[in-house]
Amino acid sequence: MFLKITCMKRKLFYAAFFLFVAFSFTSCQKNCKVCQQNTYDSQGTILTTGSETEYCDASLLVIEATKDVTIAGVTTKWVCR
Numbered sequence: 001m002f003l004k005i006t007c008m009k010r011k012l013f014y015a016a017f018f019l020f021v022a023f024s025f026t027s028c029q030k031n032c033k034v035c036q037q038n039t040y041d042s043q044g045t046i047l048t049t050g051s052e053t054e055y056c057d058a059s060l061l062v063i064e065a066t067k068d069v070t071i072a073g074v075t076t077k078w079v080c081r
Contacts, residue, residue: 032056035063035080042073055080 037050055063068077
């Protein structure tokens with residue numbers, strides 16, 4: 001009787017471990033993009049470009065929600081690809 005219970009517990013443990021590993025691999029997908037901050041003049045010509053940096057998840061949401069800033073005909077905005 002004790003042997004059957006131990007064997008059953010071992011099978012349940014292996015099944016739970018397999019499910020944990022399967023879920024942990026599928027839940028690691030990130031939403032990432034490479035973004036840079038560019039400055040344009042009033043005709044749309046690029047004046048300066050920032051360095052390209054990868055942003056993911058919450059940081060990416062903040063950047064994508066940032067509005068363009070225009071001062072004296074010079075516009076600064078984030079560009080992501």
